[in-house]
Amino acid sequence: MKKLINETDAVIREQMEGMALAYPDQLRISTEPKFIVRTDAPVPAKVALVSGGGSGHEPLHGGFVGMGMLDGACPGEIFTSPTPDQMYACSLAVHSGAGVLLVVKNYTGDLLSFETAAELLHGDGIPVRTVLVDDDVAVKDSLYTAGRRGVGATLLVEKIAGAAAEAGYPLHAVAELAQKVALHSRSMGMALTSCITPAAGKPTFDLGPDEIEIGIGIHGEPGQRRIPIIDADKVTTLLACEILDDPPYTRIVRSFDPETGGWVEQRLTSAPFQPGDRVIALVNSMGGTPVSELYTVYRQLAAICQQRSIHIARTLVGAYITSLDMQGCSITLTRIDDEMLRLWDAPVKTPALRWGV
Amino acid sequence: MISAATITAWLHHAATLLDEHKAYLTDLDAAIGDADHGVNIARGFNTVAQKIAAQPSQSLGLLFKTAGMTLMSAVGGASGMLYGNFFLKAAAVAGDRSTLDDADLLAVLEAGRDGIVQRGRAELGDKTMIDAWTPALATLREALAAEQPLTTALTRCAATAQQAMAATIPLQARKGRASYLGERSVGHQDPGATSTYLLLRSLSETVSNAALSTQDQPT
Numbered sequence: 001m002k003k004l005i006n007e008t009d010a011v012i013r014e015q016m017e018g019m020a021l022a023y024p025d026q027l028r029i030s031t032e033p034k035f036i037v038r039t040d041a042p043v044p045a046k047v048a049l050v051s052g053g054g055s056g057h058e059p060l061h062g063g064f065v066g067m068g069m070l071d072g073a074c075p076g077e078i079f080t081s082p083t084p085d086q087m088y089a090c091s092l093a094v095h096s097g098a099g100v101l102l103v104v105k106n107y108t109g110d111l112l113s114f115e116t117a118a119e120l121l122h123g124d125g126i127p128v129r130t131v132l133v134d135d136d137v138a139v140k141d142s143l144y145t146a147g148r149r150g151v152g153a154t155l156l157v158e159k160i161a162g163a164a165a166e167a168g169y170p171l172h173a174v175a176e177l178a179q180k181v182a183l184h185s186r187s188m189g190m191a192l193t194s195c196i197t198p199a200a201g202k203p204t205f206d207l208g209p210d211e212i213e214i215g216i217g218i219h220g221e222p223g224q225r226r227i228p229i230i231d232a233d234k235v236t237t238l239l240a241c242e243i244l245d246d247p248p249y250t251r252i253v254r255s256f257d258p259e260t261g262g263w264v265e266q267r268l269t270s271a272p273f274q275p276g277d278r279v280i281a282l283v284n285s286m287g288g289t290p291v292s293e294l295y296t297v298y299r300q301l302a303a304i305c306q307q308r309s310i311h312i313a314r315t316l317v318g319a320y321i322t323s324l325d326m327q328g329c330s331i332t333l334t335r336i337d338d339e340m341l342r343l344w345d346a347p348v349k350t351p352a353l354r355w356g357v
Numbered sequence: 358m359i360s361a362a363t364i365t366a367w368l369h370h371a372a373t374l375l376d377e378h379k380a381y382l383t384d385l386d387a388a389i390g391d392a393d394h395g396v397n398i399a400r401g402f403n404t405v406a407q408k409i410a411a412q413p414s415q416s417l418g419l420l421f422k423t424a425g426m427t428l429m430s431a432v433g434g435a436s437g438m439l440y441g442n443f444f445l446k447a448a449a450v451a452g453d454r455s456t457l458d459d460a461d462l463l464a465v466l467e468a469g470r471d472g473i474v475q476r477g478r479a480e481l482g483d484k485t486m487i488d489a490w491t492p493a494l495a496t497l498r499e500a501l502a503a504e505q506p507l508t509t510a511l512t513r514c515a516a517t518a519q520q521a522m523a524a525t526i527p528l529q530a531r532k533g534r535a536s537y538l539g540e541r542s543v544g545h546q547d548p549g550a551t552s553t554y555l556l557l558r559s560l561s562e563t564v565s566n567a568a569l570s571t572q573d574q575p576t
Binding site: 076079080081082083084085107109112113115139144146149200220221 | 392534
């Protein structure tokens with residue numbers, strides 16, 4: 001294993017300290033418990049957005065802390081969810097009085113930890129809501145699995161809901177919009193190589209020199225299926241068709257209701273994509289794939305969308321939700337309306353996403 | 358009667374037993390999860406052992422609460438939340454008591470198990486720790502109802518947990534990260550059910566040892 005790290009145990013803390021030093025006017029960190037907040041938090045009268053998850057997916061989530069996006073982020077150990085004490089302390093640090101929205105990717109550990117944090121915050125009289133992101137179409141069924149994993153859509157949820165909060169939307173409206181973005185998003189990823197975690201020091205799974213893994217998550221877990229290597233256009237077609245041909249997807253989403261202090265279960269369905277839909281397209285590197293290859297992927301994605309009368313209104317190409325040094329990519333499409341597009345275009349100033357300022 | 362000293366000894370013994378089985382638990386997790394269960398759970402219980410050694414208490418509620426909060430913040434991932442919730446619910450039932458009779462112990466364990474179900478929403482047969490907890494506590498309830506001595510009842514409880522742990526092998530996972538493997542999760546023993554067996558075994562062994570040493574004492 002060759003990595004730019006020092007002691008394995010110090011990896012997360014040292015990365016956080018480096019970030020804080022690189023963006024002193026934008027970020028402030030706490031290392032005990034670990035969280036990252038924007039320097040001007042709490043922003044008066046603004047709903048605070050807090051997210052978090054296992055580390056190893058950078059720039060997600062810490063790189064998205066700043067004006068127009070997240071107020072705070074809680075990094076866990078590599079590929080391990082953060083703990084409720086982090087989420088609780090982070091939320092207290094950013095809460096202005098307008099409430100806190102917790103953005104939760106659908107992984108069992110993240111879900112259980114954020115649920116506990118929501119209950120702790122509610123106990124302190126802080127209005128809190130949760131939104132679940134579960135956009136990975138590689139997981140077909142919600143009844144007999146933990147449900148679809150939260151992947152690329154997380155960026156869109158954090159950007160669009162972050163802009164809404166910045167524009168003064170109240171907590172319930174930010175939460176509804178965030179859930180709408182999540183429901184309207186679908187993603188699919190693939191790997192050319194496994195990643196190597198600093199603790200293990202060896203590839204998480206073995207992938208032959210002529211094999212690729214389709215339908216991977218972002219934790220180095222094995223994917224949906226393994227196939228012999230194919231060219232970029234064929235890979236792109238495969239991923240895009242899984243997304244565009246995905247049938248309606250229904251799951252039970254559990255969200256926190258600050259009025260009652262309890263959990264509400266709702267049956268929510270993502271409608272399939274239709275000709276005439278307007279979308280935001282994200283072509284994302286898993287960390288080890290160069291941006292140049294992502295443009296080759298985007299070239300084919302644009303052609304497929306055109307054939308299908310799917311109008312790509314905005315595009316983002318780069319490494320945003322990664323799996324350490326894994327080579328591979330993912331595609332995310334989010335169906336948008338005018339409000340979502342306006343909020344997407346709104347100014348944002350974070351280490352990883354910055355425009356309009 | 359179970360004393361605060363016995364519960365303290367249980368938590369220490371659990372830490373030792375889980376630490377001894379760290380690599381085994383992580384190997385089980387590598388097959389169907391993300392290869393960190395043993396390391397995480399051992400770190401969590403070792404931290405619990407350090408905390409209660411530093412702050413001994415006669416209040417069972419306080420001991421369980423310390424265990425619960427520590428597991429939640431030291432473990433990370435689903436298992437820390439689930440075991441953490443177990444001890445928080447146990448704390449609520451134990452309250453300020455410094456001893457538990459047989460019925461109290463059963464109530465504490467069942468409340469803890471219900472806390473895991475409530476948080477994790479797993480059902481029997483989903484290939485999770487619940488597949489060990491539920492049959493094991495049913496055995497304990499049955500044995501106590503039949504007026505068996507607590508040591509015998511706990512030995513039978515641990516034995517049921519061990520069988521139930523092995524019985525997760527043919528199951529297909531429907532909760533947690535293993536569920537993404539679908540049919541490929543069949544044929545592997547659930548790491549959570551395994552750590553639950555070790556926790557119940559450590560309880561049984563601790564209570565038996567405490568009973569023996571009480572008998573040894575001159576009257």
